[in-house]
Amino acid sequence: MKKDLFELSVVEGGRYSNLLVKKPDYSELVTFAWCKKNPVYNWFYYKEGYSGGLVWDLLGRLGIGEGSKVLDPFCGTGNTLLACKQKGYDAIGFDILPLGVFVSNTKLQQDYDxxxxxxxxxxxxxxxxxxxxxxxxxxxxxxxxxxxxxxxxxxxxxxxxxxxxxxxxxxxxxxxxxxxxxxxxxxxxxxxxxxxxxxxxxxxxxxxxxxxxxxxxxxxxxxxMKPFPPGVFAEARIGDSRSLPLEPESIDLCITSPPYLNWVDYTKIYGLELALLVDSSEELRSLRRKSFRSHVGADDRRRIDFRSEKVKEVMENVSESTFVRKPGIVEGYFEDMYMSLGSIFSALRDGGKAALVVGNVCLPGITVDTDLIVAELGEQIGFTLEEILVANVRWCDVHGIRKERPVRESVVILEK
Ligand SMILES: C[S@@+](CC[C@H](N)C(=O)[O-])C[C@H]1O[C@@H](n2cnc3c(N)ncnc32)[C@H](O)[C@@H]1O
Incomplete structure (x- = not known):
């Protein structure tokens, strides 16, 4: 029988292949499409955002209890926070950019005159x-x-x-x-x-x-708009996912989406809006250097030593490729991911869960399975991988070759 795209994307016998689960009903929910049609979510177009619908589904799926507190360490425009507040759950978010924090907090405002x-x-x-x-x-x-x-x-x-x-x-x-x-x-x-x-x-x-x-x-x-349930706390703050200023064990659930390894520099694509928000171009440059290493403008100094067989394999292939400028970004990306996972782990209580929406990428000669690498890094930190929900699989074009390889967009579910 002909394999479908999902099956083609799975390397058989891989360590986590039996934990990859098809989840086509998340296909649109992991994108901004749903937000475009929903009030307040559509106040600011953030292409990299995901939907309130996804957050609501994950809240139910991961079994959130009354009085729980949710964390989004890459809160962007605050869709996790808004969705939690609408359902009556406390939520705290962090983003490195003042644009996301401002948009998030404005979407969360209530009691207008x-x-x-x-x-x-x-x-x-x-x-x-x-x-x-x-x-x-x-x-x-x-x-x-x-x-x-x-x-x-x-x-x-x-x-x-x-x-x-x-x-x-x-x-x-x-x-x-x-x-x-x-x-x-x-x-x-x-x-x-x-x-x-x-x-x-x-x-x-x-x-x-x-x-x-x-x-x-x-x-x-x-x-x-329906009023928010009373007494709910939801707020976004400027902060770095790699060193979250949170008390250990103070969070019940984390729902988030880190930047994808796609060379997108948020300080450039949202640079015109940021230019209205920040005081100087120097401030903008400093934000660029501080951001997650998913693009060439970020500060690429090594910060920690971490071990990952999968990242090692990727790096061996990437280093040989003449097409990838600054291959160190790939390693830096996973170093940042490792630090962020560590910081989420410490903030979560025992038994707390984390859902991370991630996108795999393909480079000449290699597919970077971010979902599997996040699972591997998570396990090293002390998480248990529950499952990887595969929302989308797309053909990826590499260097002029159309439909070279299928790549997944997934939600990785980890438990502390
Ligand atoms: C994929 S987007 C998240 C979108 C969000 N889920 C939403 O619905 O709007 C990733 C976010 O991570 C932020 N970011 C980049 N580096 C960061 C860091 N070191 N700490 C916290 N946030 C960071 C970016 O500014 C961006 O808003």
């Missing part, structure tokens, strides 16, 4: 244009003058200045999130895989127009 919000939206969208003192920082990866028309450049800064003048914190954050969400739509830029590309768009919608529409949609979401 709705009349004041309505009035503020009306006022800001009717404000008469004037000059602003604010300036864009110099960015080393894109020319701001090419990224925006002169109008869009000025208008974004004008609205930012107006927003900063709003006294009510919640309303100020709400408006700023709406502004951040229109940065790409009003630009000449397209996010294309791991890079920003300047494109010639036929039509440039004015900032004011898109900003107003976005505010209206967000306002409607708030009006219709």
């Amino acid at each position: 709705m009349d004041l919000l309505y009035e503020s939206v009306r006022e800001i969208t009717a404000a008469k244009f004037g000059e602003t003192e604010l300036r864009w920082p110099d960015l080393d990866f894109i020319d701001i003058k090419k990224a925006f028309s002169a109008y869009a450049r000025k208008d974004l800064l004008f609205f930012k200045e107006q927003i900063l003048g709003i006294e009510d914190d919640k309303i100020r954050n709400f408006m700023f999130l709406a502004l951040l969400s229109v940065v790409i739509p009003v630009s000449n830029v397209k996010r294309d895989g791991g890079v920003l590309r300047i494109t010639k768009k036929e039509h440039h919608p004015p900032v004011r127009h898109l900003f107003r529409n976005k505010l209206k949609r967000m306002y409607k979401d708030l009006k219709r």
